Amino acid sequence: MAKKLVIIDTDCGIDDAQAIMMALAAPDVEVLGITCCFGNTSLENVCQNVLRVLAVCKREEIPVFQGLGGPLVRATELPKDHFGSDGLGDILEDRDPDWREKIQKEHAVNAMIRLALENPNQVSLVAIGPLTNLALAVRLDPGFPDSLKDLFIMGGNMEGKGNVTLCGEFNFVTDPESAHIVLEEFRCPTHIATWEYCCRNKLTWEFFREVLNQDAPAARFMKLLTSKCWAYSQAAMKSKRDVHFGPGFVSYDSYAMAACIDGTVVTKSIECGIHVELQGSVCRGMMALDLTDQLKKSHRVVVMTECDLEKFRKLLANSLQQP
Template identity: 70%
Template sequence: MFSVFETFQETMEKKQVIIDTDCGIDDAQAIMMALAAPNIQIVGITCVFGNAVVENVCQNVLRVLSVCEHEGIPVFRGSGGPLVGAGSSPTDHFGTDGFGDVIKDKDTQWEEKIQGEHAVSAMIRLVTENQKQVSLVALGPLTNLALAVRLDPSFPQKLKDLYIMGGNMEGKGNITLCAEFNFVMDPESAYIVLEEFLCTTYIASWEYACRNALTWEFFEEMINQDAPAAAFMKKITSKCWAYSKEAMMNKRDVYFGPAFVSYDAYAMSACIDGSLVTEKIECPVRVELQGSMCRGMMVLDRTNQLKKNHSVFVLAKCDVDKLSQLLRMSLRQPCKK
């Protein structure tokens, strides 16, 4: 039986990918998945605020690339706050630094290792130079993407496609009562992206991730593999309540039952292998910007009441066996010589 990776090697050209990230622990997992996938070429990683302040996000990305021995990938610093307003402070979901507050040996030279070009400018440039060839995977608040379309209105049509981890499809929220973290952190940007990005768009919502979850036993087996990436993941999850089975009992488990969920992996896995998605809903969507409880909530218009001429693909079901293969392989880096 061939692994999901082996099927790519002889039959598929490399897919060019830009990863836009607010690099917390699940972002790190998603980046590692892309690094491990032989059909993926990461042409750049753009950073945005979210799970941590953008300076910590940049450092987290650099550390992941170092652990996996892929330091040559360019990293760009982007937006440090939402499109409008003061914005909310990052949560402690993954600790104050996004990596569980367990890393003591901070890199004091990190600013010399990131590119001087702003993330939004780099995003526009890389896509313009490779029109209809680049897939954009957005794992954090969508501020950089909204700024890109404001600076270059033709930016979305130059993309091959867009994958978003964010939003919700059933009105269940993980930060507010009715909305998901990435969209709540910058609702205006989420609104702009889902209104003005007319390229093929796939959305891995919070509920999609939770309804296609894996077991805590799988998580333990995954992080205890004998490889540097696995050891790194074990370290940064060791004191993080978001990776505690007990802590989740009164949060996510109320809606979906006990399970391990690496949210950003669901958007990345769809980009790596489209066959992994077994069911999706094609319909228009809109982000709610008003209301004390519903601000940032994504609304699915399955009855065409909005009269929009653009639909997106909201992911519904996935092949969890293929997903688990991708996750396992992501932590077997770097490969032993």
């Protein structure tokens, strides 16, 4: 049976690292390449973070491509405290001075287009950061989305609840124009793991502690990554997630990756038109679901609503058992 071909587009923070490890651990997945964009941290940090994850998993043969370092039309504003200044909790003191030599010379957007064209209608693109690279790809090659098998996105929201603004989710708010372009112009089958979906299908902190204590390099690496941001995560959980969803561990990007690896992980979903709002001081970057078909959109996306938590737990646990 042929392996599922995957491109991962990431702004590699801690949950991105977990999602990448999940893909690397899946026996029927072949990661063709990892494209980097700004988001959780600077583009340079993202590239180094991806290389570090691949090194821990002994998968350094996977090519890594450097993409866009800021949004399409606005100045870059990076978060200051979520995952530390480097995106991985500021625990990696032994940065590789030769990291630039390990990054492919080809630009991430060009690589994304090329890999899809070389494998027409076979590549699943998993986007777990701001959608800037994807938006530029469709601008450079309007036929690019048609060459993909499908697209999986972690981002947006479906109930008007935000985690960085009143109504907006981080990945979409970081570059609303790109999110708007992608949701308007990508006609391939599109699946979205929203912020609310991830939070409503959270895992227990007891499970998280259990998988981190596995005797494997990947688990020890993830335990190190979360060590300095654990207090922040607990505080953020109380100030934001607890208000709407109650306590629990949420590896956001892993939900989109799990859906790509095994579609049966998603047990319920909504299929509808989508609009990303670009105006206003309150709703800019918010994703609106057209449940009554007022927008008359020909392309509908699958918005995940319920998850098989047992299957998701197994995928996450397996990702941290890598030797």
